[in-house]
Amino acid sequence: MAKEDIELIKNGKRLDGRKFDELREIKIEVGVLSRAMGSAYIEWGKNKVIAAVYGPRELHPKYLRDPRRAHLRCIYNLAPFSVEDRKRPGPDRRSVEISKVSSDALSSVVMLEKYPNTVIDIFIEILQADAGTRCAGLNAASVALADAGIPMRDIVSSCAAGKVNGEIVLDLMKEEDNLGECDLPVAIIPRKKEVVLLQMDGKLTREEFKKAYELAVDGAMRVYKMQKEALISSVNDVIIGE
Amino acid sequence: MLYVQDGDLVIPGQLMGEKIRHDINCFHEGDKVFSSVRGIVRVEDNRVRVIPSSGGYVPREGDLVIGVITNILPGRWSVNIRSPYLCTLRGEEVTRDPLGVDLSRYFKIGDRISAKISMVDEVHSCQITGPWKLEGGIIIDVDPKRIPRVVGRRRSMLNIIKEKTGCKIVVGQNGWIWIKDKQTEFAIKTIKRIEREAQTQGLTDRIIKMLDKELSIKL
Numbered sequence: 001m002a003k004e005d006i007e008l009i010k011n012g013k014r015l016d017g018r019k020f021d022e023l024r025e026i027k028i029e030v031g032v033l034s035r036a037m038g039s040a041y042i043e044w045g046k047n048k049v050i051a052a053v054y055g056p057r058e059l060h061p062k063y064l065r066d067p068r069r070a071h072l073r074c075i076y077n078l079a080p081f082s083v084e085d086r087k088r089p090g091p092d093r094r095s096v097e098i099s100k101v102s103s104d105a106l107s108s109v110v111m112l113e114k115y116p117n118t119v120i121d122i123f124i125e126i127l128q129a130d131a132g133t134r135c136a137g138l139n140a141a142s143v144a145l146a147d148a149g150i151p152m153r154d155i156v157s158s159c160a161a162g163k164v165n166g167e168i169v170l171d172l173m174k175e176e177d178n179l180g181e182c183d184l185p186v187a188i189i190p191r192k193k194e195v196v197l198l199q200m201d202g203k204l205t206r207e208e209f210k211k212a213y214e215l216a217v218d219g220a221m222r223v224y225k226m227q228k229e230a231l232i233s234s235v236n237d238v239i240i241g242e
Numbered sequence: 243m244l245y246v247q248d249g250d251l252v253i254p255g256q257l258m259g260e261k262i263r264h265d266i267n268c269f270h271e272g273d274k275v276f277s278s279v280r281g282i283v284r285v286e287d288n289r290v291r292v293i294p295s296s297g298g299y300v301p302r303e304g305d306l307v308i309g310v311i312t313n314i315l316p317g318r319w320s321v322n323i324r325s326p327y328l329c330t331l332r333g334e335e336v337t338r339d340p341l342g343v344d345l346s347r348y349f350k351i352g353d354r355i356s357a358k359i360s361m362v363d364e365v366h367s368c369q370i371t372g373p374w375k376l377e378g379g380i381i382i383d384v385d386p387k388r389i390p391r392v393v394g395r396r397r398s399m400l401n402i403i404k405e406k407t408g409c410k411i412v413v414g415q416n417g418w419i420w421i422k423d424k425q426t427e428f429a430i431k432t433i434k435r436i437e438r439e440a441q442t443q444g445l446t447d448r449i450i451k452m453l454d455k456e457l458s459i460k461l
Contacts, residue, residue: 055298055326057326067365109254111278114300117327118326146254147280149279150279152279153278155255191276238442
């Protein structure tokens with residue numbers, strides 16, 4: 001499809017009728033997997049992501065063991081059926097990169113020093129992808145970590161902003177991501193608004209970057225509220241009885 | 243100054259108060275005190291602590307645990323106590339000459355034991371003492387952070403289950419519970435319900451009611 005074929009912004013509205021600073025619909029479920037220590041499922045627009053936490057458990061290979069802190073291992077995997085053209089299964093350059101930046105982002109909030117010599121394994125499975133999967137995966141993973149009862153300094157919240165047809169917009173969908181000019185995923189620690197992940201694909205001027213960054217942080221704060229709600233309701237909504 | 247009340251649910255990183263004293267599962271930055279896990283807040287005269295709603299087991303001195311023998315080493319056994327750390331049982335616990343005799347005479351690989359944790363070091367490796375072989379019965383899995391609810395205050399809940407079902411039950415603090423005797427299935431059902439409803443109020447009454455109802459049907 002040629003770039004000119006789709007009009008991404010029409011009468012001040014985006015392709016799916018959203019405003020520039022509007023998020024897609026988000027649904028978070030906690031504790032969806034019974035065998036995992038903690039798990040979470042997130043539906044973010046058309047994204048469907050499941051995250052599971054196993055551990056702290058024994059770390060193999062042994063040479064990675066650190067007697068001062070735990071090792072946090074994050075594995076991001078895009079399912080073969082998650083995208084339009086079948087994706088070749090297994091890790092590729094992109095998955096390895098996202099695994100690395102996600103585990104770095106989560107390492108900054110988890111109190112790793114409480115579990116020396118062990119590993120905390122996080123698996124992020126993308127069941128359906130529609131742009132912004134690393135943000136959705138990171139949000140699901142931090143909810144799953146809290147569900148696993150692993151001590152953390154805060155929860156990681158994440159959201160992307162970008163530039164489409166010269167306009168700075170929040171939370172890009174697939175068409176906007178593919179045909180737009182720039183994508184800027186940001187992950188923050190909501191309490192202090194510290195940045196734990198920031199990547200940029202495309203070009204922005206200084207002013208545009210500032211605007212996009214502020215928009216993404218605002219979006220992440222809104223996601224944080226949903227994460228908090230999901231975590232609290234998962235404990236409160238226990239069905240009493242058989 | 244407190245920002246939360248007794249019984250509130252908090253999530254990791256939530257501000258709980260300023261210039262207050264804090265206990266387990268909390269941390270402070272300057273004067274501010276935050277929760278580090280998801281759980282229920284307990285406030286006791288200007289001191290807060292958080293009771294986590296889930297989590298793994300980290301060995302603690304004095305805990306009674308249930309373990310499975312995983313290996314026989316020279317003069318000692320290694321035991322799986324459902325934690326990521328090494329746990330050993332010294333041969334001296336059962337014999338005067340642990341290097342001279344065949345240790346599988348006492349405990350074989352796969353044997354289930356209950357024992358007390360006698361020592362934990364800086365990296366949480368531990369030693370257990372006073373092993374007791376658990377023959378027959380089955381072991382069930384419960385979230386270790388919900389074990390205090392299964393046991394109850396001064397073992398009240400556990401005594402109720404034992405009395406009503408007539409089962410032999412050993413509760414390990416590591417989340418493994420050994421059950422033996424006739425009404426095993428019934429005891430498991432009760433314990434699983436306690437685990438699921440651990441954070442609700444008035445649980446003891448509901449459990450007594452449930453046990454009475456089910457037992458009257460059986461009679």
